[in-house]
Amino acid sequence: MSLARRIPSARPRGFYYSFAQNEQDIDASLALRHRVFIEEMGAPIGQERDALDDFCLHLIVREAATDQAVASTRILTHEAAIAAGGFYSAAEFDIDRVLARPGRFLEIGRTCVAPAFRSGAAIAMLWHGLADLIRADDYDHLIGCASIDLRDGLDRAQAICRDILARQPLPTSRRVVPRQTLPPGSGRLPKSVRLPPLIKAYLRLGARVGGPPCHDPSFGVADVFMHLDVARISPRYARHFLGSDSPAPEPAVRLSA
Incomplete structure (x- = not known):
């Protein structure tokens, strides 16, 4: 039995999560990704699918009343990354020094939430499913690229990166x-910025910022590498993320790869 099949889905608060078991499930996740990344954000990538999808687990949150897919993320396990030739993050960053840490790694990416469901509960259920996976197979590290939308300008992106690097750097x-x-932008950085919710959630859990961002023109974003050492999760959130049957509330969010 696959790992994904051994982890039970959950149905509190009007939502439940499950792992894709067939092509129909994966198509539902891909359709949501297309809606968010291409139709909404305008990413000039053509088709929202790549070769890495075939190696990933696809975690999907559905509204219980309609069974509609409202949030999803793809997950690359340690063993699957070896089979795939590496983690997605490694295509954007040199992450060798992070991967030299002992333990098993889990990478998330392509995370998205439908516009009408960014009130918090759907993304909370997504994190709940992720926590169940970490518990079920004893992962030591969670990594991923959190994106900053460049439609709001390079100066804002640079200011956010400056802020989070000063706050919780590796x-x-x-x-x-x-x-x-x-690119550097105009150099006139705003004095204060609002952090993207995914980055804020990472920081609350105790994740560290890997360094300067990577420019991803294919999605029109600045990607920031995040590393969460599971053993060092913030005590305030550890009970919710790794030890509770109820998901911790997270803010509404438009998330990227």
């Missing part, structure tokens, strides 16, 4: 290096 010995640097 130690210098484990910093990542972007393969495509973000």
Whole structure:
């Protein structure tokens, strides 16, 4: 029995999560990704699917009343990344120093939430499913690229990166290096910015920022590498993320790869 089949779905608060078991389930996730990344955000990528999807688990949150897919993320396990030739993040950053840490890694990406369901409960259920997976198979590290939408300008993106790097950076010995640097913008950075909710959620859990962002023109975003050492999750959120049957509420969010 596959790992995804061993993890029970959950149905509190009008939503439930499950892992894709067939092509129909995966198509539902891909359709949602297309709606968010291409139709809404205008990513010039043509088709919202790549070769890595075949190696990933696809975690889907559905509204219980309609069974409509309202949120999803794809998950690359440690073993699947080896089979795929590496993690997605490695295409955007040199992450060798992070991967040198002992333990097993889990990567999330392509996370998205339908516009009408960004009130918090759907994304909370997504994190709940992710936590169940981490518990079920004893992962030590969660990694991923959290995106900053560049439609709001390069100066805002640079200001956000400045803020989070000052707040919770990885130690210098484990910093990542972007393969495509973000253009500098005008240099007139705003004094304060509102953090994207996915980045805020990572930071609340105790994740560290890997270093400067990578420019991803295919999605029109600046990607920030995030690393969460599961053993060092913030005590305030550890009970919800790894030890509770009820998901911790998270803010409504438009998430990217």
